[in-house]
Amino acid sequence: xxxxxxxxxxxxxxSVALMAAGHASAEIKIGIAGPMTGPVAQYGDMQFSxxxxxxxxxxxxxxxxxxxLEAVEVDDVCDPKQAVTVANRLVNEGVRFVxxxxxxxxxxxxxxxxxxxxxxxxxxxxxxxDITERGYELVFRTIGLDxxxxxxxxxxxxxxxxxxxxIVHDKQQYGEGIASAVRDTLQQxxxxxxxxxxxxxxxKDFSSLITKMKQADVDYIxxxxxxxxxxxxxxxxRQAELDAVFMGPEGVGNKDINTIAGDAAEGLLVxxxxxxxxxxxxxxxxxxxxxxxxxxxGPFVLTSYAAVQxxxxxxxxADSTDPFEVAAALRSGSFETPxxxxxxxxxxxxxxxxxxxxxxxxxxxxxxxx
Amino acid sequence: xxxxLYFLQQLINGLTIGSAYALIAIGYTMVYGIIGMINFAHxxxxxxxxxxxxxxxxxLASLGVAWLPLxxxxxxxxxxxxxxxxxxxxxxxxxxPVRGRHRLIPLIxxxxxxxxxxxxxxxxxxxxxxxxxxxxxxxxQFGAADSxxxxxxxxxxxxxxxxxxxxxxxxxxxxxxxxxxxxRAVSQDLGMANLLGIDTNRIxxxxxVIGAALAAVAGLLLGMxxxxxxxxxxxxxxxxxFTAAVLGGIGSIPGAMLGGLILGVSESMTSGYLSGExxxxxxxxxxxxxxxxxxxxxxxxxxxxxx
Numbered sequence: 135x136x137x138x139x140x141x142x143x144x145x146x147x148x149s150v151a152l153m154a155a156g157h158a159s160a161e162i163k164i165g166i167a168g169p170m171t172g173p174v175a176q177y178g179d180m181q182f183s184x185x186x187x188x189x190x191x192x193x194x195x196x197x198x199x200x201x202x203l204e205a206v207e208v209d210d211v212c213d214p215k216q217a218v219t220v221a222n223r224l225v226n227e228g229v230r231f232v233x234x235x236x237x238x239x240x241x242x243x244x245x246x247x248x249x250x251x252x253x254x255x256x257x258x259x260x261x262x263x264d265i266t267e268r269g270y271e272l273v274f275r276t277i278g279l280d281x282x283x284x285x286x287x288x289x290x291x292x293x294x295x296x297x298x299x300x301i302v303h304d305k306q307q308y309g310e311g312i313a314s315a316v317r318d319t320l321q322q323x324x325x326x327x328x329x330x331x332x333x334x335x336x337x338k339d340f341s342s343l344i345t346k347m348k349q350a351d352v353d354y355i356x357x358x359x360x361x362x363x364x365x366x367x368x369x370x371x372r373q374a375e376l377d378a379v380f381m382g383p384e385g386v387g388n389k390d391i392n393t394i395a396g397d398a399a400e401g402l403l404v405x406x407x408x409x410x411x412x413x414x415x416x417x418x419x420x421x422x423x424x425x426x427x428x429x430x431x432g433p434f435v436l437t438s439y440a441a442v443q444x445x446x447x448x449x450x451x452a453d454s455t456d457p458f459e460v461a462a463a464l465r466s467g468s469f470e471t472p473x474x475x476x477x478x479x480x481x482x483x484x485x486x487x488x489x490x491x492x493x494x495x496x497x498x499x500x501x502x503x504x
Numbered sequence: 505x506x507x508x509l510y511f512l513q514q515l516i517n518g519l520t521i522g523s524a525y526a527l528i529a530i531g532y533t534m535v536y537g538i539i540g541m542i543n544f545a546h547x548x549x550x551x552x553x554x555x556x557x558x559x560x561x562x563x564l565a566s567l568g569v570a571w572l573p574l575x576x577x578x579x580x581x582x583x584x585x586x587x588x589x590x591x592x593x594x595x596x597x598x599x600x601p602v603r604g605r606h607r608l609i610p611l612i613x614x615x616x617x618x619x620x621x622x623x624x625x626x627x628x629x630x631x632x633x634x635x636x637x638x639x640x641x642x643x644x645q646f647g648a649a650d651s652x653x654x655x656x657x658x659x660x661x662x663x664x665x666x667x668x669x670x671x672x673x674x675x676x677x678x679x680x681x682x683x684x685x686x687x688r689a690v691s692q693d694l695g696m697a698n699l700l701g702i703d704t705n706r707i708x709x710x711x712x713v714i715g716a717a718l719a720a721v722a723g724l725l726l727g728m729x730x731x732x733x734x735x736x737x738x739x740x741x742x743x744x745x746f747t748a749a750v751l752g753g754i755g756s757i758p759g760a761m762l763g764g765l766i767l768g769v770s771e772s773m774t775s776g777y778l779s780g781e782x783x784x785x786x787x788x789x790x791x792x793x794x795x796x797x798x799x800x801x802x803x804x805x806x807x808x809x810x811x
Binding site: 171172173175176305331332333334336337338339341342343345346348349351362365366369370373374375390393394395396 | 506513514517521626631632633635641645652653655657726731734737740772775776779780781783
């Protein structure tokens, strides 16, 4: 009994390996990993749209070193367990470059696999500092860190001279991370943080929390997390007549918050990457998105585009498709992308990345504050 | 004074959510009372009720129907109809063929049904959160205007009153009607009831249908109260309602009501006085304590071994 099983396993394993090897020589596979379904699929749409556009445009210009890029798209539902599963699938598919993941809590476990398997990963959206803290050689990002974004939000709050601030987060790596960064900066400036409390992602009833904030008499509320929960908090707070200004990170800044919160989303403050789609030099690219009927204004569209472009430029620069050599090229070079000039530090973080405070409106538009 | 108002507000919040838990818990407890099985697809029935109500409301709005009582009534009826037929179908597909087999088999088929329904709604309606229009707005305020005010919204009052009506009608139905009497007979002894000429298959179907209809009522109410629905929100609500049913004594209808209210109030008090992070710890911790010291739940009867 034992031998046949072993034989089958070996045969299957060998054929998978052969298939992978056979494919890898034909074209360069780029894995795109992010949420296609689930509560934050909106952000996944931005990521896939940006990455697909980059692959399309690079291929129409003759590809990279004469080889075409081929997208391998996987859905991680923004769930850490699922992220590990799809990361392993990408490994089996023979992918050596990955654009993703999106949620920090997914990127973290998936990056362990990529680093072990010698796959280069660029996340266009994960802002948790922990991801690049572990001395990994193959992990990069095209977005800033919570440790940059949190203080931007906190400094804006301080400039508004708040009396008491409540900070709420969703207990996830991203939400709690950024909420802590905001709290620390506020406390250093001597602002009273009246509450620092977690909720459970997926919860729907926030009446008790809102009652508590009402009693604490806070005038500003910072929320670390994503839009499904903040949308409900905004709406239920409006109904309970809680009179305070809300602020959140880029995870709450998309138009779906308006379908949940309605008018209550008016006046919400959001820190976002600057609107790269409004930059003069990106207008041709913006037009290309418009021709496809897609909207490049989401925060992660052009960061994903830039991530693909960096992989391509890195391969050209290194003159090799070996992820380690590409990583070395990315660290040493300076690259022109739609999100500006990208230069990496030794950890794989961008040397500078700016966050801007926007005011959100009930029709889904946003205007920069000061 | 302010502390009292704060306490009152948390109590109101808790009772609101607790009444809705109770409505869902009825479905668990009735099915358990009659066939001794747990219907794990019940949370999904509640979710489908909420979706049906939302689709009906949107449909009526596009037809130009704006008179609120009519909109709510039609949405309620549609949700109850669709959920009830779902409840009936779940029983036919996932329970009847495996009834009387080993206990694990219906349990697994129910979990399968729950996963199927969840993913079906994922495919049919998308996986995103959908906003539910706030149809009932406004409320009463108590307390001085310059400090903390207790408020009861009309929505909360609607939830209390609807739950009260549903519970009264259900109690009358179980104690007075022919089907209700048959339900009680079947729950006492299924085999004997069958011998006495009761169509037990019909009664079991009826139980699923009644539970599903009440879950649909909860779906409409909570959809409006929370403000958004998604295909996964039946799962958590189902878990909470199941806890409420066990807390009150599974198999007992007044127990489900009591369990729901206790669970809702303990959740809101924990969030209000400790921290929202401990909400689920306290409610499930309560469940463990009750199971340790009173395994039949608060109002459950000790199980008599049927021979």
